[in-house]
Amino acid sequence: MRKIQLLLLSVILFWSSAIGYAGPREDYEEAHALYIAAAASVAAYHDRVGELASRYLEQEGWHIDHYVQPGSRSGARFLLAKKENEPGKNLYVLAIVGTETTDDMKINLKFDKVYFAGSTAEEFALNAANKNPPRTAPQVHKGFNEFIQSGPSAVLRNAENTPLMLPDLLHMNPNDKLYLTGHSLGGAAATLAGARLLNLGTKAKQLQVITFGAPAIGNDAFAAAYTPILPLTRVVIDGDPVTGVLQTLVGGYKQFGREIIWQKPATINDPHKITGYVDAALKNYYDKRQLARQAGVSIAEPVAKKAANPGRVYIAPMKDNLPAALADDFWYMREALMDEYRKTLPDCLITAETSTGNWREEAVAAGCQWIIVPEVTGIRLKEQKDSYLITFHQIVLDANTGAAVDAAIFSTRTYNLTPLEAFIHTFRGINAHQATWLKER
Template sequence: MKRLLALSFSLLLVVMPVRGLAGPQEEYETAYKLYIAAGASAAAYHDRAGLLAARYLARDGWRIRHYIQPDGQSGARFVLAEKDLSDKRQLAVLAIVGTETAGDIKMNLQVEKVPFPGVTAGEADSAPAVIPPDSPKVHKGFHRFTQSGLAAILRDSGNLEDSAFLPDLLQIIKTHQLLITGHSLGGAAATLAAAGLISAGAAPEQLEVITFGAPAVGNAAFAQKYEPQLRLTRVVMRGDPVTGVLQTLVGGYKQFGREIIWSDPPGDNPHELLGYVDAAIRNYYDKRQAAGIAPLPPKTAASDTQRSAYIAPLQNNLPAAFQNDFRYMQEALWDEYRQILPESAFASGAADWKQEAAKLGYRWLIVPEVRAIRLQQAKNTYYVTLQQTIYDARTGNAVDTAIFSTATSQLTPLEAFIHSFRGLSVHTAEWL
């Protein structure tokens, strides 16, 4: 589950969506939020991918805080990220980690239902033994996991008194729109956290929940009570068994909210977060293209700066099995170049790029190429390689070549390609 892309998160933040428009624009806004949620869910993990995701979020202007359980205890861990958007809105994203420890697994197995009176820790366990059948009830383990979040503290804080999560969250709710998200157990906790905040008096219009591959959390009475109040979007990969397991094996649980079904998971396990992240990337670029967002910079004369670059189309040397990934790789690479080389423009077609770059006055010509090499000793594993060659546009001579590779053993091909951008970004920024 922690085999994630994550690093691509900021690439899709180049253009902020416009609110209030119907049709393709509205679908684009939804796709943008789904990617935000998927990327933040990846960043919630304290592993290499999570660290990379947090780094790119910070680069894009997100203020990030990591919260953990005190003294290494089991329970909810999460990321709280804040950003001031271009339309003067303030947005906060609370991303809750999914199943990660043996303690989390034990909570998953506590399938009996308990009443859901609110967010006060311990209320469910002290409820009456006889509960009316039409009362809202929720999964005991999910409820305990969510409640444990109230004890979380700020990671790397030297002052425990100033590191508690709950005061920070209450302050955020006063001034920000709050998007709560997570995958699997993290998604279940996101739903319960939002319902608890509403029960405690938070304005429903300030809250939104997006979950990925999350199980049902409560009975029909719980769904009936909170569905009118809670803006919940459930993203489900076709074939993901977790989203229906409690209804099938235990009974008495009911899903609610808007359901978005994604088909064709990239791997063998439709529940893995890496598949949801991969699908979120594709969905974002599909909807962005349909809405006509982020057109390529025009091919006009460059300003006379050392960093002005003319970028050729990505050269495709992928095997047949990866051809469906190519268009998304091209889009992601263009977004990365927009970040690191704002003085750049993009060539199109099969023109003489060296001649065109010189004619338009660019200092450099960059020719990127992607290929994938299968590893003989590993089943279905490839090295996805991004090669970048830089030419002096004035002389036509090659002045730098660099190669960046990532294996697909823990990533999808698209994710592996985007993972290589970290090396590309550092190398290009330093060289130019």
């Protein structure tokens, strides 16, 4: 089924390119940006999923800092990731935490509107306090506005409690670019932050806002004012109730910006869950990457950073022991695993996913010293609907003798993860474990 979908997408992309729309390269680059934004949005949280996302961002070369409100005060908390995109050009991702505490819930319920205008922080605060703004003036959700107004008071989570001077940073470095992102409340705050930065003098070309499951934040006048100038992409999982809740229950709110609609992962019951957005972002990224490869687009593959080369490693096709309900996840799991091997092994030979050849003969012929035979298993757990134990097995063979030199098993329950995310979570032990068996050889 996945191959049929890829074939259909290939045809669509071919004809889209022919009539002037974006092609496979642009689609892949956008998918990568959406994947990074989704990862940063979840990495902003301090939980199990956040730690996993932070690890993968750091593996991709991002430097991550967390900013929190001092003295346990309520208000905006966020992650700032930085990476040098080109010499002299830095790329930043600021991901704002969504609803996480009781105070955050209270912010969501302050749905009265306030006047949104100003070119300084002081003017924004004064206008928000105006009880009689013009009817045609841009107005925004009071709670979301208070949340983002607290942003400048957030400090780096370190001994120095350094504040973040984001507007100054962008003004001093006009070649730098900032992605603002977040899920739910975090996405609403990211949109408001983008609008404030424009009013404070930041150039629109330096900004890109990407939100996931975010509610509307303002009235028609606000949408009309910022639609032409704020680069905004809203990602929505079909059926997510939060994106339309203010329009339905309160009224006077309007969404704007470009909308991308994704389908809910089969193992997620709640279409608003952030893990569903991350799962969909991962699959969208791998799909678009595959289409770009098929179109002949040059893709920068992950590369191991280790200087020492322990010998060439042959990666055999991954064995599939997943239940039928997870059949569609297998290809994505394999893609994620092969990326992990590329990141951790300086010289590895990855076989075609459909290879049925003699592994040992192929490995020896290619000058490999080791053979890794991976396998994934999924067991459905009875105590919770759509809950699985995902297990990753890895056997290492000596290519010359065929003898097993190492074996390892990593397991993760899905719990608040999707099966794909749980499988990726099993990689946490691969780095340390492979360093052990390779070092001993």
